[in-house]
Amino acid sequence: MELTDADLVARVLVDDDQHAFGELVRRHQSAVRGLLRQLTRTDVALADDLAQQTFLRAYKNIRGFRGEARFSTWLYRIAYNCFREDARRRKELVGIDEAQLQTQHDPQVANPGLRHDLMRALSLLPLNERSAVLLCCQNGLSHDEAARVLDIPLGTVKTNVLRGREKLKRILADWGPN
Amino acid sequence: MEQVNQEDWLDKELREATPYIDDAGFTARVLQQLPPPRRSRDLLRAAILLGMTLLASVLAYVVSGGGRFVSVTIERLAALPALWVFLLALASSLVVAAVGATAAISRERLLRA
Structure with a gap:
């Protein structure tokens, strides 16, 4: 076990x-x-x-x-x-x-295209939005857990995730479903 | 509905954007930098304590004229009434039990934490 x-x-x-x-x-x-x-x-x-x-x-x-x-x-x-x-x-x-x-070239990101654009789009986000999106959307933390990690209020995390996602969607609009 | 699809698509891509990163010796490098385990430090401490205790015992034996105080104390204890001897033994065992229980409780708290 x-x-x-x-x-x-x-x-x-x-x-x-x-x-x-x-x-x-x-x-x-x-x-x-x-x-x-x-x-x-x-x-x-x-x-x-x-x-x-x-x-x-x-x-x-x-x-x-x-x-x-x-x-x-x-x-x-x-x-x-x-x-x-x-x-x-x-x-x-x-x-x-x-x-x-x-x-910089990341050896783990070998496949250019959507993933490359997503990485680039993420790196364009301000730190507060990037970290909130990474923790909640990529690493699967709840908003409450992310608030503890980032040591910021829960409402701020929710706002940062929302704003970050909106920006990502805008940047990656060409890749999204039509 | 389209909004939901778009969010699902973005979430999926975000989750898959970071593939598993191979360890490639990372764990070994971290372990190399850890301080020496507490067990080896504890062993050294125990050896020093044991050595000091032995030295102090030898010194006490020599200074006390060949440990005469031990035989004198035993004679005095033997002369005590049986009730006093019983009470002394009881008190000693209670002290040992209290120390043991304290150690067990503190270890259990560590495990729970």
Whole structure:
């Protein structure tokens, strides 16, 4: 029987079991790295550095995980904080000029076309709308969970998701169903 | 209806936009950077404590003139009334039980958290 995230967290807490923590990393690395790649506008190297920081911080602060939210939601919150701290240090990531926006090549996005345009459209959204759309529409978090991750009011999350989706639909109008 | 279809289409594309990212050594790199496990730190701490206890015991034995105080204390205990000996044993066992119960409760809280 496969252990749940809560079981693995308990093993890390009680026995400092690093194999159990390794299993947690293996389970969530793709989602965390994916989220950070989108937040950093597909800067793969930076996203992976931030993902490593995220998991190290999670290990050091695992006693702070009280099981009120899903483990993945807790990880997203740490990842988002790591991204924000890094973005504050490199102001150009947040206030990037759209004219300068040349999305770097992401090896995972090999198929140009709709997916390429969607990535580009996402990267054009302001950070608050992009992060809300990514968490709710891509990673399947509820508005309430996203509000906790982003540390903003629930109403703001709903507004940001709505605005972000509207902009995406407008940018990708040619791809939509007629 | 068209609006619903459009939202479904966008949601589907968003969900599929990020494919599964292969681990490719990522987990191993994270594990390499973790601090040493607490168990090895605990073992070192236990070894130091045991060594200090042994040293202190040897020192106490030498300083007390070959542990004469032990035989004197046993003689005194033997001279006590049976009720006093019983009460002493009861108090000692209660203290040990209380310490054990506290340790068990704190561990159980950790597991629940």
